[in-house]
Amino acid sequence: AVDHISPEFAKSVVVAKVVYDDPQVVGGGLAICDTIDDEDDEEDDELWDVTRPLLGDCRLTLLRFDDPGAKTVFWHSAAHVLGLALEREFGARLTVGPPLDNGFYYDCYMGEATVSDKDFGSLEKQIKRIAEKEKQEFERVEVTKEELLEMFAHNPFKIDLIQNKIPDGERTTVYRNGNFVDLCRGPHLPNTKFIKATKILSHSATNWLGDVNNDSLQRVYAISFPDKARLKKHLDFLAKAKERDHRIIGMKQDLFLMHEMSPGSPFFVKYGARIYNGLISFIRNEYWKRGYDEVVTPNLYNSKLWETSGHWQHYQENMFHFEVEGSTFGVKPMNCPGHCLIFGSRLRSYRDLPIRMADFGVLHRNEVSGSLTGLTRVRRFQQDDAHIFCRRDQMKSEVLQALDFMRHVYTIFGMTYRLELSTKPKKALGDPELWEEAEGQLMEALDEFVGAGNWFINAGDGAFYGPKIDIKVFDALERAHQCATIQLDFQLPLRFKLRFKNNSGEMEHPVIVHRAMLGSVERCMAVLTEHWGGKWPFWISPRQVCVIPISPDNLPYAEEVGARLHQAGFYVDVDGSSERFQKKLRTAQLAQYNFQLVVGKEEAMNGSVNVRSRSNEQLGMVALDDFVEIVSGMKNGFHDNWPSPPDNAESAAAPEANEVDEPLASE
Secondary structure, eight states: OOOSOOHHHHHHEEEEEEEESSGGGSSTTOOOOOSSOOTTOOOSOEEEOTTSOOOSSEEEEEEETTSHHHHHHHHHHHHHHHHHHHHHHHOOEEOOOOEETTEEEEEEEOTTOOOOGGGHHHHHHHHHIIIIIIOOBEEEEEEEHHHHHHHTTTOHHHHHHHHHHSOTTOEEEEEEETTEEEEOOOOOOSBGGGOOEEEEEEEEEEEGGGOTTSOEEEEEEEEEESSHHHHHHHHHHHHHHHHTOHHHHHHHTTOEEOOTTSTTOOEEOHHHHHHHHHHHHHHHHHHHHHTOEEOOOOSEEEHHHHHHHTHHHHHGGGSOEEEETTEEEEEOSOSHHHHHHHHTTSOOBGGGOOEEEEEOOEEEOOOOGGGOBTTTBOSEEEEEEEEEEEOGGGHHHHHHHHHHHHHHHHHHTTOEEEEEEEOOOTTOOSOHHHHHHHHHHHHHHHHHHHOTTSSEEETTOSBTTBOEEEEEEEOTTOOEEEEEEEEEESHHHHHTTOOEEOTTSOEEOOEEEEEEEEEEHHHHHHHHHHHHTTOOOTTTOSOOEEEEESSGGGHHHHHHHHHHHHHTTOOEEEOOSSSOHHHHHHHHHHTTOSEEEEEOHHHHHHTEEEEEETTOOEEEEEEHHHHHHHHHHHHHHTOOOOOOOOTTOOOOOOTTHHHHOSOOOOO
């Protein structure tokens, strides 16, 4: 029997995970004063410093870097090292420095000074010195609130955290590495020498606690790894991701713009509006097939509505609101309360259910200016939002239909997905039996949809009003995105006193299924831009066809072709410019037109077009009517498959081959 672990394995262990036989041994009455929110942490397992003594009998698991929990610990430890480097380099006053899904950051106060790209090298050298030469050990220390106030008397930001998060008379923990001490619940790495490779990624400005009225802070983003190979792989990935950045592609393809006159509110110009409206039309067509009824609801509601829904108490700071004739009104950040008013406007019978109510209404959320990012974090947006009012015995079937809807959408998008059931949290509201029944129906639905063992449980991560299915979709770079969602809600029907008459003649509360397929249309458009790298499939492309005459004499026929395609419902442009023919082809391909139709004297005589793809593949001469039929099939079938020619067919020569067959220069 093996009674020890190998030295090499021991050197790679980042953190331990323990599950105590007696869970009460954990915590010890310590208050939490940290930058990581754990309010919804429901798990019995505990991440544990490998150098910290165990408190009792337990099940122990040793985690290396590739474990998600270990990465969080690794990057949290690296954030402490970054904080020390910022103190040494700039004399900065540190605020908070949490781990992220990919890396970490630290916010600091530097007065009028700022961090610039030129400082990255010196910060990286400082981090390397701390990690590799000083090899500082991380030490967990329990302290009283009074000791903390004395320890951080020089830092008003830490004092603010201590005063607001630590009750009087309570104890908490700090972690020390070298002469650096920070508020932290831990755990951490055994020592800094685990950190072998670090890259400062970017910097930005922010404000203390996200409030623009507070002090301006500098935020430094970074990432660290236990070896240089992992860092190189990650930087290569970031380079690929940068090429696909929706903000860069959006500018190059003239899709949308932002303006300081309306921060966080995208202007979708002609080509971007085509994609935006195309996504909405795609979902709207599915609504027709799947039994949804679209409604149109107000943007502005009296605050009493938000008090009834609970948003005024918990979400007011994220809403735009103002006074109107002595009453407070709020611009809606979501559609569900308005849909509850519609449901409650008349008596409903069990025969009426389910009612599938869809809404593309414009929503506004008062996101802090420092968090606004392209199309992924905005203040003005639309959702493919729908609420299904159903009976308890209909929950499973409605969830299955919503899952089928999701699968249809993301199969067309060419994206894979992962399903996770988030179950009852500690702060859940409502009847425990209803929670148990709902979770049981969701489990049955997931088993039926993807098979037992092919979905995952997030224990205790459900919303307070009901369990939910979190749907993570993966793009071409295998990045996870949260777009679609399916949530059950038991509380809104109670708050709005919604009822229907059941088959026994008694009044009963419905269950609401909140669901979205795209989520925010803006965010989904950003995800799809990066997923496809700006190479839009034909069905959603804002530039489907460019007609290019070989010479000015062929322009009348080119315009005739353009008019025919426009009439058939396609986005088509005719290049009648004076540029050289080869330049026109290159321009159309770089602009990502799916097809270029080259037309000359021969095409005009026989009513045909010579087709090229955006990758400069020559697809041959095709009758115009046949081309319309082919691309109509692509558009309606959501595919880009050009039909293969018969085995005995001869490829039509491209017009003026000596002029157009010159390879295009890559740009």
